[in-house]
Amino acid sequence: MPHRPLILEENSYSYQTTSSWPTHYLVVRKTLATVVCGEEATMDETNRLTKTKEQWAKARRGGEEREVFYEGDARLPPGQHLVETWPVLDLGQKPDIPLSEWKLTVGGFVANPITWTWEEFLAQPQFNDVSDFHCVTSWSRFDNEWEGVSFKHILSVVKPLSSAKFVLFKSFDDYSTNLPLEACDDRDVLLTYKWNGRPLTKEHGGPVRVIVPKRYAWKGAKWVKEITFSDKDEKGFWEVRGYSNSAFPWENDRYG
Numbered sequence: 001m002p003h004r005p006l007i008l009e010e011n012s013y014s015y016q017t018t019s020s021w022p023t024h025y026l027v028v029r030k031t032l033a034t035v036v037c038g039e040e041a042t043m044d045e046t047n048r049l050t051k052t053k054e055q056w057a058k059a060r061r062g063g064e065e066r067e068v069f070y071e072g073d074a075r076l077p078p079g080q081h082l083v084e085t086w087p088v089l090d091l092g093q094k095p096d097i098p099l100s101e102w103k104l105t106v107g108g109f110v111a112n113p114i115t116w117t118w119e120e121f122l123a124q125p126q127f128n129d130v131s132d133f134h135c136v137t138s139w140s141r142f143d144n145e146w147e148g149v150s151f152k153h154i155l156s157v158v159k160p161l162s163s164a165k166f167v168l169f170k171s172f173d174d175y176s177t178n179l180p181l182e183a184c185d186d187r188d189v190l191l192t193y194k195w196n197g198r199p200l201t202k203e204h205g206g207p208v209r210v211i212v213p214k215r216y217a218w219k220g221a222k223w224v225k226e227i228t229f230s231d232k233d234e235k236g237f238w239e240v241r242g243y244s245n246s247a248f249p250w251e252n253d254r255y256g
Helices: 045-058 118-122 151-158
Strands: 006-008 012-020 023-031 035-037 065-070 081-083 103-108 114-117 127-134 139-150 166-171 176-180 190-195 209-211 224-230
Touching (some): 127 209, 139 151
Parallel strands (some): 103 224
Antiparallel strands (some): 012 023, 023 065, 065 081, 139 190, 166 224
16 A cells, blocks of 8 residues: 555644743643544554654654743753643553452563562552653653552562563553663662552553653553563564664653
8 A cells, every 4th residue: 555644734832921030931732633644544543543643752742731841941851841731642542450350460580470469569568759750752740759669679579580681561451661670670660550649540551550760751651461571672562663772861862
């Protein structure tokens, strides 16, 4: 089938400028227009949404959100802008996972593979952290309060073998993403089930999602169900579609 061009209609913006010492900023409300593709009628919903979000990332777009552009904020990585909401980006599937059926399996190159039920997960030592959240589609949200189980605790339970160098995360919506083990073995990495004191909603990856603050947010799998330690690096969903394998926000490391 011949390739047809992707057509992006104009976006609409409304804005106001505000000036107050010591910070000057611009508040913008943006609504993305519909993406029109000549092959749309023959593509299933998930594929269409995936193509759309690939275009958003390349065009530095991320849906509809309230954007606050701060000048000279040292906490914002290059190419990012601050949002006050928490935009939703996914593969178009938001799985319903009853807590009675939720399980987390951790295996691969480990001495003690585990499968936790929801009750067993909650019985683990609880970990609280506050961190910033950086999405590859150019928005960031500051000071998110997380509660869950730290990845360092998981490491202490499963005891990875010396040959384990990489971690692959898989989700209930068939999403996957990969990281070096050393990136996961960090004090601010966790599996969270609460955000800002409330249970994590389905839209944002509840019951449980992964948080890796020092990487772009696609490295933190929503609806996580399986963690596998390996001696080989297996690329995940976005990584095989041209996104960076390392995903460092402060290096503007978006694409491979």
